[in-house]
Amino acid sequence: MSAPATVPPPTQPHERGTGSASERVTTTAPTVVGDGTSARSRARSRWRRVVWPLAVLVTLALVAVLIVVLRPATSTTPLAPDNPEGAGSRALAQILADQGVDVRYVRTSGQAVAAAREGTTLLLAGSYLLMDEQVEDLASTEADLVLLEAESWHIHELTDGAVDLGYATGTGEVDASCDDPDAQAAGSIDSDGYGLTALSPDVELCFLNGDTPLTGAYASVEADGRRVVVIDDSTLFMNARLAEDGNAALALRTLGRHDSLVWYVPSINDLGGEAGTSAGAVLPAWAGPVSLQLLVLALALALWQGRALGRVVTEPLPVTVRAVEATLGRGRLYRRARSRGHAAAALRAGMARRGAARLGLPRSAGAPEVIDGLARATGRSTEQVAHLLYGPPPTDDDGLLALARQLDELESEVHRT
Amino acid sequence: MAITWRAVALTALGVVAVLLVPVTAMVVGWTVLVVLLCGVDVALAASPREVAVSRAVPGAVRLTEQARSTLTLTNRSRRRLRAVVRDAWQPSAGAGPNRHAVDVRPGEATRVRTALVPTRRGDRRADRVTIRSFGPMRLAARQVSLQVPGRLRVLPEFASRRHLPSRLARLRELDGRTAVQVRGAGTEFDSLREYVIGDDVRSIDWRATARRSEVVVRTWRPERDRRVMIVLDTSRTSAARIGDLPRIDASMEAALLLSALASRAGDRVDLIAFDRRVRAQVAGASGPRLLPALADALAPIDPALVETDWPGVVSAIQQRLSQRALVVLLTSLEPAAVESGLLPVLAPLAKDHMVVLASVADPEVAALRAQRASSAEVYDAAAAERTELERAAVTVRLRQRGVEVVDALPDDLAPRLADTYLALKAAGRL
Structure with missing residues (x-):
């Protein structure tokens, strides 16, 4: 089929006023059919366009998978049972596990409360991230508690006001000098904590500070039918110092009292609530599919708006500076x-x-x-x-x-x- | 491949369906349905690659005038073509609404027209023609962008043509066609006629009077068939913007008015555009062919950011001129450029020819010179004053070498240059 006669009636050449150059000749360009591509060449050019970004994406995904797979199961969280560094406690956790204690590592108070039944030990390693509600939840469990470097008001709450934080400074190695069998087994320790004071006669206060009387590094008390042990210095349980003095004996005996140990290191992301509570549980059943459909809708919107009707045309601009610039300068x-x-x-x-x-x-x-x-x-x-x-x-x-x-x-x- | 709002609406309907049956399988099913329908629609759409496109554009149009780009689309496929066609042009081509909906049956053709009102002088080019061909359900479309070449030459506006009638009237006065005879020294002898009261007694031809019984005077007419050589400087100084337009546009206006006037006065007009080489030239065109040739030659010229090669300009002029001529240099009176470039090579040119230098003055400098609001503005005013002093000094040096200088604001340059031409013609200095 040949090109139809498409030339519109040429506008008459007319001279305006003084007859300047206004050529009214209409030029017709040759007819264009298609863009010179075939289905195969288009597929090839599309593949060529896509292959490099695709290769980069696949490589990135592979690297990400490899990183996840090959990452050692360790952390850098202080006092965590999977932290092999000086400030971690993996040594302690491994020894306990070797001795047949079931160590369960948790990061939320919900998990801790759920796991802490009667006949288990709950270790609370550092309490400054906890909110009051979380401490109340912990207080309501029936497990034995071991508090490492807890805050003053948390100690107060969890021991029914029997123990309080003292304000002493470490004085070097001290002997147990009390009747608590765990402390006696440890012999002597060197605590750098603030020390603890007893507010109730039931409290067994050990490792008394030589400089500040009635202040010790270790306190144990029976409260609400369970045993609560408070230790003022968490470094005693860390990998770096576990082998010093009687630290290992003290740690293993306090944490290994029961067969099951819940190792709770509070996390900044934990806002309390019950174990296993997630956003999904409070939403209705249709929320998931509908949000998925909305996602598909957003994708369709993007496809609709994202495809332009031809490319953006740019203007080759002349370089024009204001003539007055030189004078202003x-x-x-x-x-x-x-x-x-x-x-x-x-x-x-x-x-x-x-x-x-x-x-x-x-x-x-x-x-x-x-x-x-x-x-x-x-x-x-x-x-x-x-x-x-x-x-x-x-x-x-x-x-x-x-x-x-x-x-x-x-x-x-x-x-x- | 593109989808339409209908496909999006269909997807949105899926939200209702999922609300009724809230399972993930429904989402997957609905999405598959939409994708399938879009696929069927695309498969049924007429191929945009089987559309024959041809373009018709006027060859040239004057700035600010309207032109039309016409696309003829012939559907060569066996399916009905329902499409949106975009005729894309450079922004300065000033295309109006350029998206056209078309519906063409197999084997038929249709035309779409895009109005163009160019906003810049020069060659404006068409970009791609994009055809988006929808399927029968209008859910999805096939799309292709075709290169259909098109060029619209936008000629200088020649706004100064409104000054032409008054200058032509003055030219006729010079020419002796009207009753008033204007005399100038050194004009050509034309004829003898009877003395009428009011004629200059100095023009009485006593010898002719003695032969006849009445008093006879000589009449003159201005010289004809002189040569006018217009030199348009396209170097960096012409790129500077005055108001909204570069200097070169005002210079072009002046060149067009002078050419129109001189060709009516019977002079031959040549033009060269020069920076470091000849960018454009018009030689030997006369009569009605002159202005179109000039406009066509000037239209695509943009200033180059180089310094003018004035010795080159002078030798190019001398090559083209064998007899005495009026040489009009359309450049700028920039002290540094003139002092170092033009003045040293001007002497031989000024000896052989009548040289006029026409320059576009900057109204902003004058405004700057008058401001007194704060001490900071006074420094600017002093700088403007210094600029004008330097221009004045350069003007004096040019005049000492016998060069006429026309320094005028962009809108005034063309009429002022025409007036200078008429004055020189009347004085017989061409």
């Missing part, structure tokens, strides 16, 4: 250099030139003739005119402004004659 130079002399000279010379031209003086006229002429034309004294045109340069910006205005005034008077 010079003005800024005058200003920055505070070059009042140059500025005043320019203003004066310009005024003198225009004044002389208006008076009909020749270009070659010298200063005295210009001054005389202007004085006659304005009725001012020659001294005044001479001072204005050839006086000393102004010393400050206000002087320059005043000079400019006086020159304007003089010029306007010349104009009047």
